[in-house]
Amino acid sequence: MPVSPQDRFIETLGLISQTEGSPRISGQILGCLVLANEPLSLTEIAERLDVSKASVSTNVRLLEIRGMARREAMRGSRQDHWAVVENxxxxxxxxxxxxxxxxxxxxxxxxxxxxxxxxxxxxxxxxxxxxxxxxxxxxxxxxxxxxxxxxxxxxxxxxxx
Amino acid sequence: MPVSPQDRFIETLGLISQTEGSPRISGQILGCLVLANEPLSLTEIAERLDVSKASVSTNVRLLEIRGMARREAMRGSRQDHWAVVENxxxxxxxxxxxxxxxxxxxxxxxxxxxxxxxxxxxxxxxxxxxxxxxxxxxxxxxxxxxxxxxxxxxxxxxxxx
DNA sequence: CGTATCGTTCAATATGTACTGAACGATATT
DNA sequence: AATATCGTTCAGTACATATTGAACGATACG
Missing domain, CATH: 1.10.287 (Helix Hairpins)
Structure with a gap:
């Protein structure tokens, strides 16, 4: 079956991240957040990428340290949510x-x-x-x-x- | 015994190279060539860094591909010699x-x-x-x-x- | 020609680290 | 207070690749 543009974008960012010396997953998470354009929970990201929540936890915080993602509180939900920063x-x-x-x-x-x-x-x-x-x-x-x-x-x- | 400034420079370039996603040795070779300021043979580099000639061979060509080093022929010697480019x-x-x-x-x-x-x-x-x-x-x-x-x-x- | 000296290639190993599953602490819910 | 739901941490595994030793082809030398 043909791969969706979304999946190709996510995979491409993963590869770019890898060639730049960063974990592949961090790039994939970034792509995930960019596509969603709304805060996603840890579980949502993990399921979307089919990886462990542990990996998402560590790598999403790596993105936070690099200033690309930020944590957000969503009312009505106990979960942390994550979104890409403006620039x-x-x-x-x-x-x-x-x-x-x-x-x-x-x-x-x-x-x-x-x-x-x-x-x-x-x-x-x-x-x-x-x-x-x-x-x-x-x-x-x-x-x-x-x-x-x-x-x-x-x-x-x-x-x- | 105290480490010489030369060794620290070489090691530092190696670490920088590593954090940028390149082999450590390539950075060390670069430092070696910069310090020498004259073409060095494969053997000289290998002995200076205490690594195998195979590693030097592959990594010095990596530097060549990236445009940082160039091969030079020295008259009176059959060996290839390597030097850093100007810029x-x-x-x-x-x-x-x-x-x-x-x-x-x-x-x-x-x-x-x-x-x-x-x-x-x-x-x-x-x-x-x-x-x-x-x-x-x-x-x-x-x-x-x-x-x-x-x-x-x-x-x-x-x-x- | 035969020999020696190069540089490169290749299979095997060593090494670093990305990634996972399970356990844990913390907080919210009942 | 007891239970459930989070996110994080940590030891262990999987994986990629840097590095090496040995074999090889090519070229210079005798």
């Missing part, structure tokens, strides 16, 4: 920027430990740190661009000096 | 941009398969494709900036759109 990708870029900034710090401190007359080793290492630092800046400005040029223009975009 | 990160960004563009294509074709009256599912999927496409553009322009900008002068990020 999920923007949050991811910010997280990535943080990681790059940590890389920059780490490498920079290493570069400082090289002696002066090292035939340029320390300078080249410092160049790496420089790259990571500038990358972090780029990612932030990129996220900013996403925020201000959102195609739906639902509200006035936040301006950060 | 390694620039190439990586271009590779990443390609991947995002493929993501965009895949998701876009899926979005096209949704019916019109799907309560916005297709539109939201298309939004994902849009993000990947714009991301690819941004990565390209970013790489361009790295290419034309000197290591030490800083430039304002480009605006995509």
């Amino acid at each position: 999920p990708h923007q949050q991811v870029l910010a997280t990535l920027a943080d990681r790059f900034r940590r890389n920059a710090d780490t490498v920079k401190s290493i570069a400082a430990d090289f002696p002066e007359d090292d035939s340029g080793e320390g300078a080249r290492v410092a160049g790496f740190a420089e790259f990571y630092l500038r990358s972090a800046d780029f990612l932030d400005s990129w996220a900013q661009t996403l925020a201000t040029t959102d195609q739906h223009e639902k509200e006035t975009p936040p301006h950060v000096g | 390694p990160h620039q190439q990586v960004l271009a590779t990443l941009a390609d991947r995002f563009r493929r993501n965009a294509d895949t998701v876009k074709s899926i979005a096209a398969d949704f019916p019109e009256d799907d309560s916005g599912e297709g539109a939201r999927v298309a939004g994902f494709a849009e993000f990947y496409l714009r991301s690819a553009d941004f990565l390209d322009s970013w790489a361009q900036t790295l290419a034309t900008t000197d290591q030490h002068e800083k430039e304002t990020p480009p605006h995509v759109g």
